[in-house]
Amino acid sequence: MEPMDLGDIVLCPREPVAFVARPWNGRGGGKDLRGALPSARRMVDVTLCTVPELPDGSMRHYEHIGYDLLLANVGGTFYCVDAACTVGWDDLAQGSIDRDKKAVVCPGCGGLFSLETGQPLAGPGKFPLNVYEVHVVGDEVVVTFVY
Ligand code: FES
DSSP, X not given: OOXXXXXXXXXXXXSSOEEESSOOOSSXXXXXXXXXXXXXXXXXXXXXXXXXXXXXXXXXXXXXXXXXXXXXXXXXXXXXXXXXXXXXXXXXXXXXXXXXXTEEEOTTTOOEEETTTOOEEESSOOSOOOEEEXXXXXXXXXXXXXX
């Protein structure tokens, strides 16, 4: 994912921080915005599908404003995490679900990531996936997407 460039301000796609695109030059020519922005984090509720569209034991890749999301249904509970493996960026939606561990198995080299916490449980993964809150509203599966 590329950082979002808003002119002088660059929003990091992974962390709720903003960077000043121009380096501080010590003569007042640049702006140090640290602390000036209340938060660069945005939250939005997004309906990804309806309940019948994602049956128990299945998962699917979704894209929302350029972000890749994985939505999975395990035993009637919906989970949403980043769709890209943190090891080799493989599409986790092409992998499989480990029902017992409530985890997704990466199709790349078999890394296991918890759908509940995003943490790597086995394999080469060292960094977790982002986890997003999921609510079922009526028959719609709604994800609170944070970016
Ligand atoms: S690419 Fe995902 S675990 Fe290796």
